[in-house]
Amino acid sequence: MFWRLDRLDRSLKHLIETVERLMEMGVGFRSISDGGIDTTTASGEMVFNIFATLAQFERRLIQERTLAGLKAARTRGRKGGRPKISPNDPKVKMAKKLSKNFNISIGEICNTLKISRATYYRFLKIGE
Numbered sequence: 001m002f003w004r005l006d007r008l009d010r011s012l013k014h015l016i017e018t019v020e021r022l023m024e025m026g027v028g029f030r031s032i033s034d035g036g037i038d039t040t041t042a043s044g045e046m047v048f049n050i051f052a053t054l055a056q057f058e059r060r061l062i063q064e065r066t067l068a069g070l071k072a073a074r075t076r077g078r079k080g081g082r083p084k085i086s087p088n089d090p091k092v093k094m095a096k097k098l099s100k101n102f103n104i105s106i107g108e109i110c111n112t113l114k115i116s117r118a119t120y121y122r123f124l125k126i127g128e
Contacts, residue, residue, distance in 0.1 A: 012056035019048065087127030091115065095123040 008029075009015035019029050019039060028040035029048065037051060038044035070080070085092060091113050098109045099120075110120050 012052050015052050015055075016049070085123070085126055089126075092123045092126050095120055099124060 009018050022029055023039060028038060030039075031037040031048075031051075037048045039048050073080070087093075095109060095113060095115070098104055098112070099106075106117060106120060110117055113120070115123070
């Protein structure tokens with residue numbers, strides 16, 4: 001059983017393939033909240049296909065709206081993403097300085113600077 005149809009797979013093609021594989025293995029599909037879809041019956045299979053198509057349509061609409069929103073923001077001069085870190089940032093300089101001291105472990109450097117290990121390695125690559 002699944003809570004919602006769109007939780008089973010991310011695309012209509014994969015959703016239908018998954019349900020067909022289940023049916024080949026003798027397993028029926030039932031959704032708890034999508035109108036009681038039950039693929040073990042002909043009418044349930046038809047309802048499944050209709051709902052799967054609607055779920056795919058809704059997902060595509062969300063994608064289109066998101067892309068349109070990002071485009072509109074760009075035209076207003078907004079840009080997304082993480083701000084660039086300067087090689088002159090004090091934490092970057094300290095991370096590079098401490099990395100040259102082989103008596104200090106990477107974990108200790110990260111704890112001292114209150115950064116994650118991934119951030120530490122990102123800092124080391126800045127300005128290379």
